[in-house]
Amino acid sequence: MTAQPAARVTIKDVAARAGVSKGAVSLAFNHKPGLSEATRDRIFQAARELGWAPNLTARTLAGSRVDVVGLTICRPARLLGLEPFYMEFISGVESVLIEHSCSLLLRLVRSVEEEVGLHEAWWRGRQIGGAILVDLRQDDPRVASVERLGMPVVAVGHPSLTGGLTSVWTDDATAVTEAVRYLAALGHRRIARVGGAAALGHTVARGAAFSEAGRVLGLAGAWQVTTDYSGEAGARATRSLLTAPPGDRPTAIVYDNDIMAVAGLSVAAEMGLRVPDDVSLLAWDDSQLCRLTHPTLSAMSHDVHGFGVEAARTLFGVITGEGPGSHPVPTPVLTPRGSTAPPR
Numbered sequence: 490m491t492a493q494p495a496a497r498v499t500i501k502d503v504a505a506r507a508g509v510s511k512g513a514v515s516l517a518f519n520h521k522p523g524l525s526e527a528t529r530d531r532i533f534q535a536a537r538e539l540g541w542a543p544n545l546t547a548r549t550l551a552g553s554r555v556d557v558v559g560l561t562i563c564r565p566a567r568l569l570g571l572e573p574f575y576m577e578f579i580s581g582v583e584s585v586l587i588e589h590s591c592s593l594l595l596r597l598v599r600s601v602e603e604e605v606g607l608h609e610a611w612w613r614g615r616q617i618g619g620a621i622l623v624d625l626r627q628d629d630p631r632v633a634s635v636e637r638l639g640m641p642v643v644a645v646g647h648p649s650l651t652g653g654l655t656s657v658w659t660d661d662a663t664a665v666t667e668a669v670r671y672l673a674a675l676g677h678r679r680i681a682r683v684g685g686a687a688a689l690g691h692t693v694a695r696g697a698a699f700s701e702a703g704r705v706l707g708l709a710g711a712w713q714v715t716t717d718y719s720g721e722a723g724a725r726a727t728r729s730l731l732t733a734p735p736g737d738r739p740t741a742i743v744y745d746n747d748i749m750a751v752a753g754l755s756v757a758a759e760m761g762l763r764v765p766d767d768v769s770l771l772a773w774d775d776s777q778l779c780r781l782t783h784p785t786l787s788a789m790s791h792d793v794h795g796f797g798v799e800a801a802r803t804l805f806g807v808i809t810g811e812g813p814g815s816h817p818v819p820t821p822v823l824t825p826r827g828s829t830a831p832p833r
């Protein structure tokens with residue numbers, strides 16, 4: 490049966506198709522208790538078939554206002570609570586939403602496939618007026634999914650990952666190259682990188698730039714290890730790199746986030762190595778953590794709060810059709826501190 494235009498369908502039609510009362514439809518779409526999961530799913534299915542939308546999204550699509558913006562993150566809750574990047578990024582997003590009297594609907598998911606399904610449920614269920622996509626991957630299924638839904642989004646990732654979606658991004662390749670050149674200029678010839686999740690597009694970009702910089706500079710060694718961004722994984726990676734014989738281990742390590750660099754600092758102390766005399770460490774993002782350690786951590790500084798601000802403002806531009814379109818944000822820049830020095 491061909492779905493009728495949303496404007497011609499009422500809550501009564503949805504209730505009739507699902508075999509429930511209008512009150513049950515209201516409970517389902519307002520996520521109130523009192524319905525079984527089977528009944529709730531049947532109501533949502535009926536609404537999808539009829540192309541029905543509650544008034545909230547009808548107002549949003551008409552351009553009157555956006556009440557809720559969605560953000561899904563594929564990270565364990567425990568790790569997200571320790572990750573400085575997302576806390577600062579979300580604070581930037583929230584600072585813009587406050588200006589628009591808008592709320593953030595944040596959900597942690599276990600897979601990209603779960604995220605695709607959640608976006609569809611949010612949009613079909615008229616819970617959000619747009620979304621911010623993060624942690625883009627090569628051939629990311631979310632790109633085609635949101636384009637098919639027609640949902641307004643801004644993708645936080647390089648245009649090579651985001652298809653035709655409006656995107657904001659940092660030039661990670663340039664930043665990695667600057668980091669390697671800096672360490673090489675100090676005299677380091679054996680440099681390692683402790684990276685994030687291998688599937689993420691920015692991990693791939695950083696890895697390729699690291700390898701190319703090592704090749705161009707003729708480094709004697711350029712090791713790379715991928716992790717899950719946690720302190721535990723960063724510590725394990727650092728330990729595996731530093732347990733090699735002195736002539737075969739790196740004299741400098743670049744990390745993909747701050748929490749792994751802090752963990753690496755602890756591992757060096759545990760192994761009786763002095764930072765930066767025996768090994769130099771360079772963090773990424775430059776949160777407050779980098780200034781609370783001893784020695785303080787050199788870092789690739791990045792205005793993460795401002796990144797969140799720009800992502801949210803760009804999303805509202807997509808919704809209104811008056812935004813700047815895809816554009817980069819400032820590239821992370823080197824901030825030298827006490828954890829980097831020439832090798833002994």
